[in-house]
Amino acid sequence: MGDDPEEGMLSWDESVFRDEHVFEIDYLPETFKHRKGQMESLTYALRPAVRGSRPLNVMVRGPPGTGKTTAIQKLFDEVGAQTADVRTLRVNCQVNATRYSVFSRLFEGTFDYEPPSSGISFKKLFGQIADKLVEDDRVLVVALDDVNYLFYENEASDTLYSLLRAHEEYPGAKIGVIVVSSDPALDVIEELDSRVQSVFRPEDVYFPVYDSPEIVDILEERVKRGFHEGVIGREILDYVATLTAETGDLRVGIDLLHRAGLNAEMRASRTVERQDVTEAYDKSKYISLSQSLSGLNDTERRLLEVIAHHDGEQAGDVYDAFHDETNLGYTRYSEIVNKLDQLGLINADYTSVDGRGRSRSLSLSYEKDAVLNRLD
Ligand SMILES: Nc1ncnc2c1ncn2[C@@H]1O[C@H](COP(=O)(O)OP(=O)(O)OP(=O)(O)O)[C@@H](O)[C@H]1O
Numbered sequence: 001m002g003d004d005p006e007e008g009m010l011s012w013d014e015s016v017f018r019d020e021h022v023f024e025i026d027y028l029p030e031t032f033k034h035r036k037g038q039m040e041s042l043t044y045a046l047r048p049a050v051r052g053s054r055p056l057n058v059m060v061r062g063p064p065g066t067g068k069t070t071a072i073q074k075l076f077d078e079v080g081a082q083t084a085d086v087r088t089l090r091v092n093c094q095v096n097a098t099r100y101s102v103f104s105r106l107f108e109g110t111f112d113y114e115p116p117s118s119g120i121s122f123k124k125l126f127g128q129i130a131d132k133l134v135e136d137d138r139v140l141v142v143a144l145d146d147v148n149y150l151f152y153e154n155e156a157s158d159t160l161y162s163l164l165r166a167h168e169e170y171p172g173a174k175i176g177v178i179v180v181s182s183d184p185a186l187d188v189i190e191e192l193d194s195r196v197q198s199v200f201r202p203e204d205v206y207f208p209v210y211d212s213p214e215i216v217d218i219l220e221e222r223v224k225r226g227f228h229e230g231v232i233g234r235e236i237l238d239y240v241a242t243l244t245a246e247t248g249d250l251r252v253g254i255d256l257l258h259r260a261g262l263n264a265e266m267r268a269s270r271t272v273e274r275q276d277v278t279e280a281y282d283k284s285k286y287i288s289l290s291q292s293l294s295g296l297n298d299t300e301r302r303l304l305e306v307i308a309h310h311d312g313e314q315a316g317d318v319y320d321a322f323h324d325e326t327n328l329g330y331t332r333y334s335e336i337v338n339k340l341d342q343l344g345l346i347n348a349d350y351t352s353v354d355g356r357g358r359s360r361s362l363s364l365s366y367e368k369d370a371v372l373n374r375l376d
Contacts, residue, residue: 017227023222029221034210038060041203042075050082054174055139059189059205060072060178060179060206061184061204062209063207065249066208068182069145072178087110087140089142091106094295106129107125134171142163146180147180148182151186152339157193211245227257230270230271232272233271236272251288256280256281256284260272260279260280293371304340306318308364346365347364
């Protein structure tokens, strides 16, 4: 089997991949390079928990795809290996974006079954979690991953307040909180209510974007585990790293390697060539767009679609089109515009309009077709 396209694809039992699983989104890498300082700070904050005391709270910040979630997972695994007296729970706030939903997830993590679907009050839900914690004499460490979504829904202050003041209502409950934000434009502390600010003084841990040499280093490891020897040459790896560095998101590089491998297989080739990577990049570069879209509800998707068809127009005109379709009022409309803006899906910039003062114009952050294709 050679590089001749006439020969078709590689047969089902032939592959460029040694272990394709290492390119999956939930794969936890064995080696975690270039995050030593961050891991040390996190470990420092959690040490008291391993000794049975309340840990320090932490605020983790950094752009998407810089290893924040991976760091938390590694840390929780390490704590779990030390002691069974600390319960560690990670909540994905993109999925659980309200206080009630966060606590439902904590309930599930505590009891291994979901809270009754008939619905119980928040107070009861919280009470049961806290009672169990005190009864078992365990420390709870909660990581609110992608906490920025709680801010977009205006739920962050209430959620944190409940967690941070738990010991007052439930004496003996020891809870530590790690908030993880991937929105560089969000000032977490500043955006919290003053009643929360007064009790939340977290350790600050920052995850900068990886530079090109670091990306090469990290991806090289994935290549060794994921591909057979000789499939990805040095030059190709450098090319993948350069494209990844343009986005700053390591997930792009991992996805690129995977797709480029699949492209090579389609050509019945046992080596990945530059063209396989270039073609793959057309899809991989939109990985964060796809991820942001997956967290939107139907109304939010509808508005984004309307904006796509009115790209660059004034907020008032876009509202008219949106209202015609959904009948929703201006307040709700404005809230969704803000959310789409915070998610980096649109730019809502103030511009001067003749005779109408200043007004916001709404434009897409990505190409129109890339957005519309993914909304279908
Ligand atoms: N230092 C590293 N070594 C190996 N793999 C890494 C490293 N850093 C990140 N990754 C990988 O990159 C991908 C993105 O990492 P991760 O999900 O931890 O980023 P994140 O900062 O939490 O992103 P987001 O803010 O979007 O949640 C994952 O597949 C992860 O395995």
